[in-house]
Amino acid sequence: xxxxxxxxxxxxxxxxxxxxxxxxxxxxxxxxxxxxxxxxxxxxxxxxxxxxxxxxxxxxxxxxxxxxxxxxxxxxxxxxxxxxxxxxxxxxxxxxxxxx
Numbered sequence: 001x002x003x004x005x006x007x008x009x010x011x012x013x014x015x016x017x018x019x020x021x022x023x024x025x026x027x028x029x030x031x032x033x034x035x036x037x038x039x040x041x042x043x044x045x046x047x048x049x050x051x052x053x054x055x056x057x058x059x060x061x062x063x064x065x066x067x068x069x070x071x072x073x074x075x076x077x078x079x080x081x082x083x084x085x086x087x088x089x090x091x092x093x094x095x096x097x098x099x100x
Contacts, residue, residue, distance in 0.1 A: 019089055031082070034075075034079060
């Protein structure tokens with residue numbers, strides 16, 4: 001009997017409301033990452049097609065290149081983290097019977 005009580009106290013009861021908020025936050029991270037990456041891709045296509053980089057003899061400056069690389073890295077990271085946590089939270093909601 002004592003073993004059953006100990007195992008019952010070890011289980012964590014998840015709040016469906018908190019899990020839904022976490023799901024919405026992770027979905028927002030995923031969408032933000034997709035938008036950042038798509039925006040960066042669109043800018044780079046536009047810059048290459050219009051000859052924007054040709055206005056500079058050596059191409060974009062080191063600061064511009066670093067900034068574009070950082071934006072791409074942040075967008076990719078948001079996509080990865082958002083996708084993982086969206087999947088986990090969706091699974092928890094589905095197990096609780098409250099999937100979207």
